[in-house]
Amino acid sequence: MLKFSNIVKSYKTGEVVVDALKGVSAEIKKGETVALCGPSGSGKSTLLNICGLLDDDYKGEIWLAGKAVSKDKKVMTQIRREKLGFIFQRYNLIPVMSVYENVEYPLLMLNMNKRERMDKVVDIINKVGLKDHISKRPDQLSGGQQQRVAIARALVKRPEIVIADEPTANLDTSTANMVIDLMRDLGNDLGCTFIVATHDHRMTDRCHRVLNLADGNLSAFNPYETHRRAG
Amino acid sequence: MRWISFAFFNVCRNGRRSLFTILVATVAVAAILTTSGFALFTYQSLAEKAARDEGNFIITHQKFLKAEEDIPLQYGLSDIEKLIAQLETDEDIKSVLPRINFNGLVSNGEKSSIFIGLGVDPEEFMVKGPFLTMLEGKALSNFDNEGEAEVVLGKELARNLKVTVGDYITLMSTTTDGALNAMDFTIRGIYTTGVPDLDKRQLYVKLSDAQSLLYTEKVSSLSVYLFDISKTQQTVLDYQKRDQSLEFTPWWERAFYYQSVKDLYNRIFGLLGGIMVLLVFFSISNTMAMTVSERTREIGTVSAMGSYQWEIIRNFVLESSMIGFIGAALGIVASAFIAWGLVYLGLEMPPPPGSNQGYPLTITFSWEVAGIVLLTMVLVCVLAALKAAYKGSSKSITEALSHV
Numbered sequence: 001m002l003k004f005s006n007i008v009k010s011y012k013t014g015e016v017v018v019d020a021l022k023g024v025s026a027e028i029k030k031g032e033t034v035a036l037c038g039p040s041g042s043g044k045s046t047l048l049n050i051c052g053l054l055d056d057d058y059k060g061e062i063w064l065a066g067k068a069v070s071k072d073k074k075v076m077t078q079i080r081r082e083k084l085g086f087i088f089q090r091y092n093l094i095p096v097m098s099v100y101e102n103v104e105y106p107l108l109m110l111n112m113n114k115r116e117r118m119d120k121v122v123d124i125i126n127k128v129g130l131k132d133h134i135s136k137r138p139d140q141l142s143g144g145q146q147q148r149v150a151i152a153r154a155l156v157k158r159p160e161i162v163i164a165d166e167p168t169a170n171l172d173t174s175t176a177n178m179v180i181d182l183m184r185d186l187g188n189d190l191g192c193t194f195i196v197a198t199h200d201h202r203m204t205d206r207c208h209r210v211l212n213l214a215d216g217n218l219s220a221f222n223p224y225e226t227h228r229r230a231g
Numbered sequence: 232m233r234w235i236s237f238a239f240f241n242v243c244r245n246g247r248r249s250l251f252t253i254l255v256a257t258v259a260v261a262a263i264l265t266t267s268g269f270a271l272f273t274y275q276s277l278a279e280k281a282a283r284d285e286g287n288f289i290i291t292h293q294k295f296l297k298a299e300e301d302i303p304l305q306y307g308l309s310d311i312e313k314l315i316a317q318l319e320t321d322e323d324i325k326s327v328l329p330r331i332n333f334n335g336l337v338s339n340g341e342k343s344s345i346f347i348g349l350g351v352d353p354e355e356f357m358v359k360g361p362f363l364t365m366l367e368g369k370a371l372s373n374f375d376n377e378g379e380a381e382v383v384l385g386k387e388l389a390r391n392l393k394v395t396v397g398d399y400i401t402l403m404s405t406t407t408d409g410a411l412n413a414m415d416f417t418i419r420g421i422y423t424t425g426v427p428d429l430d431k432r433q434l435y436v437k438l439s440d441a442q443s444l445l446y447t448e449k450v451s452s453l454s455v456y457l458f459d460i461s462k463t464q465q466t467v468l469d470y471q472k473r474d475q476s477l478e479f480t481p482w483w484e485r486a487f488y489y490q491s492v493k494d495l496y497n498r499i500f501g502l503l504g505g506i507m508v509l510l511v512f513f514s515i516s517n518t519m520a521m522t523v524s525e526r527t528r529e530i531g532t533v534s535a536m537g538s539y540q541w542e543i544i545r546n547f548v549l550e551s552s553m554i555g556f557i558g559a560a561l562g563i564v565a566s567a568f569i570a571w572g573l574v575y576l577g578l579e580m581p582p583p584p585g586s587n588q589g590y591p592l593t594i595t596f597s598w599e600v601a602g603i604v605l606l607t608m609v610l611v612c613v614l615a616a617l618k619a620a621y622k623g624s625s626k627s628i629t630e631a632l633s634h635v
Binding site (some may be wrong): 074088 | 538542
């Protein structure tokens with residue numbers, strides 16, 4: 001589904017050049033949920049941004065569904081619009097829009113007709129359990145509810161890949177568990193690939209694979225294997 | 232429609248700031264419409280006065296307005312009855328009034344003064360309406376004594392000669408043969424034009440009396456009045472095409488005061504309007520810059536979801552246009568109230584330079600000007616938003632998403 005090869009990314013701060021990613025490569029299969037872990041400054045967000053085609057200033061290659069992704073801004077925007085969904089740590093809902101409108105937003109950009117949009121939006125809002133809050137604005141919802149709206153917004157267009165940046169970081173334990181279960185269930189239902197940057201062990205425990213970043217280098221391990229060994 | 236409603240909610244999002252910007256636009260539009268309404272009223276009044284004084288157009292000898300005469304009425308019109316009869320068959324023409332411009336000396340027997348005389352058809356006072364403010368006596372209309380030579384004098388001229396209604400004065404002028412002629416006139420009335428310089432010199436006599444004084448059958452010009460003043464240009468063109476031997480001059484070519492006031496007001500109010508538009512531009516630029524800055528993360532979010540830059544800019548432009556539109560619409564309503572209020576209060580403007588009469592402060596409300604101002608405001612707001620939104624949406628997505 002998504003393959004990135006030899007990704008190099010450097011930041012320049014004044015005269016100092018910092019290598020955030022030092023030639024990382026990996027392949028993520030369709031339907032797989034992959035966690036990106038690592039300490040602060042390890043390059044998680046940088047790699048997530050590159051995988052989400054939010055950043056075009058890097059060296060290396062990215063393939064999506066077997067095709068090399070161009071660094072042309074229009075092409076990247078079109079791919080994000082059609083094939084990618086995003087879940088952010090701080091939810092990033094649009095405050096003036098209701099739950100329905102926030103979830104509908106990605107479909108508006110796809111020029112889908114009103115009836116089809118409504119069916120999809122209502123369906124996904126039911127799935128995330130916010131049927132009774134459909135007309136509310138984000139500031140009328142709790143953090144967990146807002147994150148569920150963000151999940152619905154990311155999944156409503158049935159993207160091929162969902163990029164999630166610390167989706168449980170701002171949530172309490174029970175809400176975080178609920179959000180993690182929701183992402184897993186919906187991901188399984190819709191057959192989406194998830195790439196999740198996280199520190200949360202509850203999250204990594206439920207992932208198929210964990211990509212561990214340290215000092216701009218990548219190492220992979222299987223969390224189930226790790227747990228079996230630990231147990 | 233969906234984007235418009237989102238824009239509206241975003242405008243309401245920071246209500247106080249939006250309200251302040253809307254108020255700036257409202258005040259600017261009200262100020263522009265009020266001042267331009269005052270200018271429009273002035274133009275209309277001066278245009279009506281000019282068209283009424285001289286006629287919607289005048290017919291003269293080809294050289295009358297271009298060359299100096301050697302003797303009075305050298306370039307006058309003769310055999311005018313035929314021409315008047317011909318003109319009066321035109322359905323658009325309301326009236327044709329012959330006129331003689333002459334000058335000379337006026338005397339009360341002991342004291343003389345220079346005068347500028349107008350020989351007019353008595354019908355002129357009926358056609359033009361009350362264009363002179365009669366202070367004493369009557370105008371030259373409704374002659375009850377056709378045989379007697381009568382004159383109406385400007386206020387200052389009468390004061391200078393120390394004469395009043397019923398007194399006799401003598402007018403002396405050069406005839407069309409170059410000889411001197413004098414005639415006695417009874418003073419029928421004393422008037423004021425509101426312009427002191429005219430009041431000092433001007434007098435009106437009957438056309439026939441002026442012709443007797445100048446010893447001629449000619450007239451200086453024919454003033455033509457139309458039923459519809461807006462047809463002036465076309466009528467002048469038609470007649471000029473038909474008859475090259477005469478000169479047909481529309482009123483605005485003779486309305487020098489109207490033209491100079493219009494030029495002056497256009498510059499003053501144009502500058503004022505420009506300043507107002509700039510104020511709105513700076514205000515809305517500031518508002519939009521703050522709005523874009525505050526919503527940088529939102530820009531990053533929608534960009535991540537696949538919004539193109541133009542779509543992001545469109546949303547801000549819609550918001551800004553909405554602010555401009557609401558502000559301008561309120562400004563239009565405010566200026567309509569101001570226009571009504573001024574009429575209600577009956578405020579007076581002081582006399583303009585060269586005049587001793589004030590005039591009512593009236594604002595002409597024009598939907599056309601209001602429409603142009605509204606469009607200009609919206610355009611200014613669009614430009615201001617374009618600048619801010621372009622800058623905000625040009626940031627990299629990752630930078631925008633990490634904006635606090």
